[in-house]
Every structure is written in C-alpha cells, then in structure tokens.
Amino acid sequence: MRDLAERLIAYEAKGEPSPQRPGSSRFPVCDRLGPHLMTLMGTAGFRALLSRALALACEQAAWLRAVHVKSDGSMEGVDELHAQLGADEFMEGRRVLVAQLLGLLVAFIGENLTLRLVREIWPEISLNNLNFITGDKSEKAQ
Numbered sequence: 001m002r003d004l005a006e007r008l009i010a011y012e013a014k015g016e017p018s019p020q021r022p023g024s025s026r027f028p029v030c031d032r033l034g035p036h037l038m039t040l041m042g043t044a045g046f047r048a049l050l051s052r053a054l055a056l057a058c059e060q061a062a063w064l065r066a067v068h069v070k071s072d073g074s075m076e077g078v079d080e081l082h083a084q085l086g087a088d089e090f091m092e093g094r095r096v097l098v099a100q101l102l103g104l105l106v107a108f109i110g111e112n113l114t115l116r117l118v119r120e121i122w123p124e125i126s127l128n129n130l131n132f133i134t135g136d137k138s139e140k141a142q
Contacts (some may be wrong), residue, residue: 010035
C-alpha cells in the first residue's frame with residue numbers, strides 16, 4: 001500500500017497548486033478519491049472510511065490526531081499543522097494516511113476493484129510490481 005500511496009502522491013504533486021493559493025489541498029489523493037468513493041458508498045460511507053484510515057494512520061504519524069474529517073468528507077486542521085511541521089514529517093503523514101485508506105479499500109472491496117478504481121482515476125500511473133499481500137506481510141513484520 002505504501003508503494004502505491006507514494007506513486008499517487010508523487011503524481012498528484014506534479015500538478016498540485018501552490019500551497020499559498022487559497023483552497024489548495026494538502027491531501028490531493030484523498031480529494032481525487034473522494035468523489036468516486038462517495039458515488040460508491042455515499043458521503044457518510046466515505047467519511048467513515050476516511051475517518052477510520054485517519055485513526056489508523058495516527059499510530060504512525062501522531063500529528064494526524066489533530067485532523068478531523070468533516071461531514072462532507074473534507075479534512076480540517078491540516079493547514080494549521082502544515083505550517084508547524086517539517087516537510088518530511090508532513091509528507092510521511094500523507095503517505096501513511098493514503099496507504100491506510102487504500103488498505104481499507106482492499107479489505108472492503110478487494111484488490112481487483114481497488115486497482116480498477118485507481119486505474120480509472122489515474123490511468124497514467126504504472127501499477128506494475130504491486131503485490132498487496134506480500135507488501136502487507138512484510139510491513140507487519142517490520
């Protein structure tokens with residue numbers, strides 16, 4: 001999941017708006033996934049999934065505890081934290097959150113549907129050499 005999360009974040013970073021621009025997102029992968037997942041499971045379902053991913057991600061990036069998912073599925077508290085954190089620490093939190101979100105998707109809808117959804121949203125990204133099962137086992141062992 002982490003490898004896929006890094007690929008998606010790197011891709012989105014290429015087209016990401018300047019952080020000084022009003023309304024720019026700090027989690028563009030979640031923003032792009034949101035509308036597709038809301039279509040699949042409704043706004044409440046997406047909010048629940050993102051909230052759970054956030055709770056799981058807090059174990060590896062404690063600063064995410066100050067972030068909250070609003071009723072519309074957007075996240076609040078991110079801009080304030082971004083100003084206080086170093087770039088590497090913030091990026092690690094992004095990776096962890098996206099990896100957890102993708103992991104939950106695989107758990108709930110399966111690897112094939114998750115990859116299909118990712119391909120639909122990001123057709124340009126290579127999904128070669130992804131092995132969710134092996135990756136998850138090795139991550140647990142570390």
